[in-house]
Amino acid sequence: MRRAGLGDGAAPGSYGNYGYASSGYNACEEENDRLTESLRSKVDAIKSLSIEIGHEVRNQNKLLSEMDSQFDSTTGFLGSRMGLSC
Incomplete structure (x- = not known):
C-alpha cells in the first residue's frame, strides 16, 4: 500500500475529499477497492459452493x-415368501 504523500505528485498540504490528503485518500480508496474485490470473489466462491451442496443434497x-x-x-417380497405379515 502506498503511503500518504509519497510518489503521487501532490503538492504538500493540498487537501481535498473531506480534509484528507489526496494521496492518503487515494491510497485508502485503492485499498478499499482491493478489499471489496477480494470480498466479492469470496462471496462468489461461497455462493457457488452452496449451489453445489444443494445439488448434492438433492441427489443424495x-x-x-x-x-x-x-x-x-424387498421386505414385502420376503415377507410374502416366508409367510410373514409386515
Whole structure:
C-alpha cells in the first residue's frame, strides 16, 4: 500500500475529499477497492459452493428415496415368501 504523500505528485498540504490528503485518500480508496474485490470473489466462491451442496443434497435424497423404496419392496417380497405379515 502506498503511503500518504509519497510518489503521487501532490503538492504538500493540498487537501481535498473531506480534509484528507489526496494521496492518503487515494491510497485508502485503492485499498478499499482491493478489499471489496477480494470480498466479492469470496462471496462468489461461497455462493457457488452452496449451489453445489444443494445439488448434492438433492441427489443424495433421491438415492435414499430409491433405497427406501427398494427395501420396502424387498421386505414385502420376503415377507410374502416366508409367510410373514409386515
